[in-house]
Amino acid sequence: MKTKTHFAFFDEGSKKEIRRATLKAVAIPGYQVPFASREMPIARGWGTGGLQLTLSLIGKNDVLKVIDQGADESVNAVSIKKLVQHTTGVPLTESTTDATIIQSRHRIPELPLKSDQILVLQVPNPEPLRKVDAREYMTKRMHAEDDYSGAWLILFEQIMRYGKMTTGAAHPVYVNGRYVMAPSPIPRFDNPKMHQSEALILLGAGREKKIYAVPPYTNVESLGFEDYPFTVESFEGEQCHLCGATEVFLDELIDPDSCERTYQCNDTSHCIERLNSKEAEEVEKSYA
C-alpha cells in the first residue's frame, strides 16, 4: 500500500514559512535566516535543507536535476530525486541546460547557469565562524557587528602552518561586501561561479535550520590576502581521461595495483554530454 502524499510532501503552512524565510534571505544576501526546519524522510545533515527549499519551490512545470558531488547517479541524488518525483510527479533530467531547479550537493555544474534556473545547494555547516566560537549567539553577534577577524585568522593560521590557505571546500566568501558566508562545501574551483551569477542561488541547512541566498548579479568575493591571494585548485597539464576536458574540476583516481594516477571529470553529466557530442561528430565524419 502506498499513501498518496500532499503535492511536494509538505503541508501548505510549512511551505509558506520556508518561502517567507527564502524571500528574506534574498533581500539580505549572505545572511543566514533561521527557519523551522521540518522533519524529513532523510536524515538531517544529508540534504534536508536543500530538499526543503526544492519542495517549497517546485511546481508542476518544473524540471528537476539533482547532483551529489558532481554525479547524477549517486545515492544521495537518487534518493532525493525519487522522493521529489514521487510526491510531485515532475520530470527529472540529467542535463544541466534542461533543468529549471538544480539541487546540488557540493558542486556547481560546469555549464554556466541561466536566469530562469535556480540552484539549490545543500549545506551541512552554514556558519563560517563556528570554529571561532561554538555559541550561536556569539557568532550571530559577530555577523551583526561585521566582526570577521576570526574568519581571517583561521586562514592566516593555515598560512603560518602550511604556507598556503588549505581550505579544501567551503572557502569563505564575502557576499555583497557585508556578510561572510560559507558557500556550502563546494571546491574552491566553484567559488568564482557564484560571483555575478545569472541564476539565483539558494542555500539550505536543514540540521542547522538556516536558509541563505545569493541573488543573481551579486558580488561574491573569496577571502584572500594581498600576498597570499585566493586561488582555485589547479589541474594544469591534466585532462579528463574520458572526454579530454581541461578547464573543468577533475577527480584524481589512483589505480590501487599500479598506483597510476588518472583524472576524470567530476561533473558526470557534462562529461557524458561531451562524449556523446564527440561520438556524433565522429559518426558524421565516417559516414561522409
Next chain:
Amino acid sequence: MVIDQVHDLQKVYRKILHSMSRPGTITSFEQKADSISKSLPCNEAVFLCALTLFDAEVTFHIIGEQEKSERLAELISSYTMSNKAPHDQADFIIALQGNLTKEIEKAMNVCKSGDLINPQNSATWILESVLISNQSGVTLTGPGIEREALLQTGYDEHFWMARNLRTKEYPLGIDCIFADFSNQIACVPRTTKMVATEVI
C-alpha cells in the same frame, strides 16, 4: 475567483521570488478575475501576495480608507488566519491606493526594520500601484541588477525618501513588493539603491 491553494500560490511565489531576486523586474500573475475578484477591496495581485505569504504565524497592517481596509482585513484574516497588528509591530504592511501619502510616511517611519542580530525581523510592504512599468521613474542599482533598472511605481519622491531613510542602515531595512491592477508585480528589497532620475 477559484484559486488553487497549492498550485496557483506556488506560481505566485515563484513570480515574487523572481522579482525579489531581480529588483525592478516585472512579472505578471495569471488573471483569475471574475465576479468575486471585482468586489475585492484591493487589486487581485495584492490579494494573491497576501494569500501566498500570510498565515497564522504572521501579522499584517493595512493602510487605506477605513471601510476598504476593514473589509480587506476581514477577508485576509478569514482566508489566511493571520491577525491584524499596529503598524510598528506588523510583519507585513499593505498600502492601498488613495490619498494616503501621510499615513504611508508615518508607518514607514515606525515600521519594523529588524535589529543587527536579527535583520530578518522587519516589515515587508505590499504596495498597491495603478500601473508599474520599466519606462521611466527611479533608477535602481544593487544586487540582482546587472547594470541598472528603471521602475515606475506611481509613488512619489516623499515615499522613496522615507524608504531610503529606513534602508540606510543596511542590513536593517524594509522590503517592498509593488502590485498593480494589471496583475503585475515588481520588488525593491533593502539592498537596492535608488536615484530619482526625473520628477516622478
